[in-house]
Amino acid sequence: MIRFVLAGVLFWGGAALAADLAVGLPAPDIQARRLDSGDLFALSANRGKVVIVNFWATWCAPCKAEMPAIQAYYDQHKAQGLEILAISMDDSSALAEVKKLAQKYTFPVALKSDANFKGLGRIWRMPSTFVIDRDGILRKNGHQGDAEITAGELETLVTPLLAKP
Numbered sequence: 001m002i003r004f005v006l007a008g009v010l011f012w013g014g015a016a017l018a019a020d021l022a023v024g025l026p027a028p029d030i031q032a033r034r035l036d037s038g039d040l041f042a043l044s045a046n047r048g049k050v051v052i053v054n055f056w057a058t059w060c061a062p063c064k065a066e067m068p069a070i071q072a073y074y075d076q077h078k079a080q081g082l083e084i085l086a087i088s089m090d091d092s093s094a095l096a097e098v099k100k101l102a103q104k105y106t107f108p109v110a111l112k113s114d115a116n117f118k119g120l121g122r123i124w125r126m127p128s129t130f131v132i133d134r135d136g137i138l139r140k141n142g143h144q145g146d147a148e149i150t151a152g153e154l155e156t157l158v159t160p161l162l163a164k165p
Helices: 002-020 061-080 092-102 151-163
Strands: 031-033 040-042 050-056 082-088 109-111 128-132 138-140
Touching: 031 109, 050 061, 050 151, 061 082, 061 151, 082 092, 092 109, 128 151, 138 151
Parallel strands: 050 082, 082 109
Antiparallel strands: 031 040, 050 128, 128 138
């Protein structure tokens, strides 16, 4: 019985945090240890840049399908102040597979076990993508809308944010 109560508290607690997220309001700080360098990526340290935070997994076919589009967009726009953080929701037991896939991309990748994103609530679907503008304001809530992000959506949503100084 206690397990069910605890599970309910954890579930509803995460849902409450996600309910607090709203496009147009400040995004919660997100921190993650990068797989490639071990450096800490912190959303708060990237103020002044547009940041895309993408949650994915090696077992998620739609995730793997969208990552080349994210990489192509990153290649085109990183000089304009674009940052991307891809957080793998795989368990640490899949580290070798995550690293192998991450080698295909030049944006930072982290494991969920080395990240703090609790302010986003429970990540319950994959992929999930959040977009934060230069002022730290949430512009895309990954809990809402289509799960996958397309090249067209990146152009429509993110490109105007990059144009603003």
